[in-house]
Amino acid sequence: MKRAFVVGHPIAHSRSPLIHNHWLGVHGIAGSYERLDVAPDAFADFMRALPGSGYAGGNVTIPHKEAAFRLADVLTPRAERIGAVNTLVVGPDGQVQGDNTDAPGFIAHLDQSLGADWPERTGGSTLVLGAGGAARAVVVGLAERGLGRILIVNRTPERAAALVALAPGVARAVAWDALPDLLPGTGLLVNTTSLGMAGHPPLALDLGPLPGRAAVADIVYAPLETPLLAAARARGLAAVDGLGMLLHQAVPGFAAWFGLRPAVTEDLRARIVADLRPA
Ligand code: NAP
Numbered sequence: 001m002k003r004a005f006v007v008g009h010p011i012a013h014s015r016s017p018l019i020h021n022h023w024l025g026v027h028g029i030a031g032s033y034e035r036l037d038v039a040p041d042a043f044a045d046f047m048r049a050l051p052g053s054g055y056a057g058g059n060v061t062i063p064h065k066e067a068a069f070r071l072a073d074v075l076t077p078r079a080e081r082i083g084a085v086n087t088l089v090v091g092p093d094g095q096v097q098g099d100n101t102d103a104p105g106f107i108a109h110l111d112q113s114l115g116a117d118w119p120e121r122t123g124g125s126t127l128v129l130g131a132g133g134a135a136r137a138v139v140v141g142l143a144e145r146g147l148g149r150i151l152i153v154n155r156t157p158e159r160a161a162a163l164v165a166l167a168p169g170v171a172r173a174v175a176w177d178a179l180p181d182l183l184p185g186t187g188l189l190v191n192t193t194s195l196g197m198a199g200h201p202p203l204a205l206d207l208g209p210l211p212g213r214a215a216v217a218d219i220v221y222a223p224l225e226t227p228l229l230a231a232a233r234a235r236g237l238a239a240v241d242g243l244g245m246l247l248h249q250a251v252p253g254f255a256a257w258f259g260l261r262p263a264v265t266e267d268l269r270a271r272i273v274a275d276l277r278p279a
Helices: 016-026 039-050 066-073 077-082 102-114 118-122 131-143 157-166 176-185 228-236 244-247 251-258 266-276
Strands: 002-008 031-037 056-058 087-090 096-101 123-129 150-153 171-174 185-192 215-220 238-240
Touching: 002 016, 002 251, 016 031, 016 131, 016 251, 016 266, 039 066, 039 096, 039 157, 066 096, 077 102, 077 131, 087 123, 087 251, 102 131, 102 244, 102 251, 118 244, 123 131, 123 176, 131 150, 131 157, 150 157, 150 176, 157 171, 171 251, 176 185, 176 238, 176 266, 215 228, 228 238, 244 266
Parallel strands: 002 031, 002 056, 123 150, 123 185, 150 171, 185 215, 215 238
Antiparallel strands: 056 087, 087 096
């Protein structure tokens, strides 16, 4: 029986067990996927013990993504580029490989939601709001997808400037107060800040100047319908929520641990939506 995990601290909130146990059930695989709460001072020991633990690998979440990046035996080029690891795979030789599947997860969800021709249809620049950990994966994903012009805007401008190196020649950092002037030339607007998340203020941005062909994506998924997405829909723009990124980032890990590439279906999505709904 193959076993995998999600490790974080705290970990009770993680929806990953719901996702992976759904796939194990659908495909009749005799495996398990468990939540592991490991404090930061115990994480290095956890990583060292992984090869003999019986786990095929697992997901890594807050606050361990950077530590997993430092402690993995080998990194995929994408994890190396992003500087964080969210997926671990224990190889047959006992080596622990660190990958980052947030970037392809974000892009797979955009492609599924908007259709594969969205870069041509939406036109213009891609505007990324935020420059935290998730923004690194989003910028790398967009650059890998071939987007030619990525503008990054962040409250702390130095962090936006630091992200430019992830997509040289394509990404550029722009000041927050330039936003109203940037919107008319924007094809895709992506919120990667925590604004709009439950317990945080909404993202206050007038979407009026966006062109009618533009799309708006928010990677916040709690709540599923953020004020930003509601405003985009009210304007008749295509709106892409954050849940799909969470579902799609799980696919490569499951494939590596359990030997089968699962699908992100409406049924799976409905299960997670039901779980996200406040009691
Ligand atoms: P993070 O590293 O802490 O970054 C937070 C970002 O939000 C920074 O750019 C920060 O700007 C900005 N921010 C926070 N408060 C702000 C405010 N009041 N005004 C303007 N900007 C503000 O967090 P993260 O890991 O990147 O996660 C960000 C969000 O993405 C969270 O809501 C998380 O749940 C979500 N997320 C979703 C997925 C998914 O699968 N859908 C995956 C990962 C993360 P400064 O640099 O100026 O502080």
